Amino acid sequence: MGAVLPVGTSTSVRVPGSSANLGPGFDCLGIALGVSDDVDVTVVDEGLTVEVTGEGAGGVPLDEAHLVVRALRRGLDVAGVSAPGLHVRCVNRIPHSRGLGSSAAAAVGGLAAASGLVSAAGVAPRFGHDELIQLSSEFEGHPDNAAASVLGGAVVSWTEVADAGSAASGADSAAEASAGGCRYFARSIPLHDDLAVSAFVPAVESSTSVTRGLLPDSVARADAVFNVSRSALAVIALSRDPECLFAATQDRLHQHYRAPVMRPSAELVAGLRQMGLAAVISGAGPTVLVLRWKSLPPAAGELAARLGFSVVEPPIADGVSIV
Numbered sequence: 001m002g003a004v005l006p007v008g009t010s011t012s013v014r015v016p017g018s019s020a021n022l023g024p025g026f027d028c029l030g031i032a033l034g035v036s037d038d039v040d041v042t043v044v045d046e047g048l049t050v051e052v053t054g055e056g057a058g059g060v061p062l063d064e065a066h067l068v069v070r071a072l073r074r075g076l077d078v079a080g081v082s083a084p085g086l087h088v089r090c091v092n093r094i095p096h097s098r099g100l101g102s103s104a105a106a107a108v109g110g111l112a113a114a115s116g117l118v119s120a121a122g123v124a125p126r127f128g129h130d131e132l133i134q135l136s137s138e139f140e141g142h143p144d145n146a147a148a149s150v151l152g153g154a155v156v157s158w159t160e161v162a163d164a165g166s167a168a169s170g171a172d173s174a175a176e177a178s179a180g181g182c183r184y185f186a187r188s189i190p191l192h193d194d195l196a197v198s199a200f201v202p203a204v205e206s207s208t209s210v211t212r213g214l215l216p217d218s219v220a221r222a223d224a225v226f227n228v229s230r231s232a233l234a235v236i237a238l239s240r241d242p243e244c245l246f247a248a249t250q251d252r253l254h255q256h257y258r259a260p261v262m263r264p265s266a267e268l269v270a271g272l273r274q275m276g277l278a279a280v281i282s283g284a285g286p287t288v289l290v291l292r293w294k295s296l297p298p299a300a301g302e303l304a305a306r307l308g309f310s311v312v313e314p315p316i317a318d319g320v321s322i323v
């Protein structure tokens, strides 16, 4: 290991949550939401202390298993530096296991904190956006949430999986090797000025890894074609024609497979869509997201309350920031 970070070096990071998929864009579309976590890290003499307040406090581990710490360690490792000890303080506002990208935000937050520490100590430059997207998506296994948390706004992301030949000949970067050959990329979608979101958040949780297990390995070509057309339309709807949002948020690849384990969410999506709203399952659920360009009708709030969902209207957020 190369440089050792001086005791007292510190950094503060703010990272937004996100909503992935936006209906048809499974594992490739996402939008950053103005509900953010803060991560403050200070280099200390020895050991590791983790302090958590807000969402997840009392539930997440307070040792090396903590996701922010794992990402922080990975970032320091990639930068080729070590720390004699670390104090990590997390102030969490993104609800966990609701489909609002908390795990991706934790990975981005830890990696950005590593980036902030190495640059504050003057031992290495900050990670660029592309590197942050690569490293954080490796934690997730899909880039849609992580890319939105890094870049802010709405993003299209994509994954390149090395074929057997290139894997045999060796990965072309340490990141690629550690990701089992996956390379992750993203670009921002310019957003229409009137675009806004409403999130309908239930009290119940749902694990992303569990509900990914409900999805089939292959789908009918007609369903693939259906989603390809809606995903392409989604980019136009988000950027310049919000009136297409209703059509652009249809999906046949993931939502109905997950519906049996989130009936109230499925019922809420159906009810909101009957009102003409562009409602989708947020990420892997159970939160429901509405992409809109005008106010919600009162009936939307009434249905949400009856089904046990709280409505929040976060701004569309900028990407991760290092203070």
Ligand SMILES: Nc1ncnc2c1ncn2[C@@H]1O[C@H](COP(=O)(O)OP(=O)(O)O)[C@@H](O)[C@H]1O
Residues within 6 Å of the ligand: 037, 056, 060, 066, 067, 068, 090, 092, 095, 096, 097, 098, 099, 100, 101, 102, 103, 104, 106, 206, 207, 208, 209, 283, 284
């Ligand atoms: N800020 C955080 N700090 C530590 N662990 C976290 C944090 N955010 C999320 N996690 C971990 O990720 C899990 C939730 O991930 P996931 O099922 O993907 O849901 P989400 O949609 O919220 O990302 C939590 O149960 C916790 O283990």
Ligand SMILES: N[C@@H](CCOP(=O)(O)O)C(=O)O
Residues within 6 Å of the ligand: 018, 019, 020, 021, 026, 027, 028, 098, 099, 100, 101, 102, 103, 142, 144, 145, 208, 212, 254, 282, 283, 284, 285
């Ligand atoms: N494309 C992923 C998105 C998961 O988002 P999360 O916020 O629920 O973790 C999926 O649909 O599995």
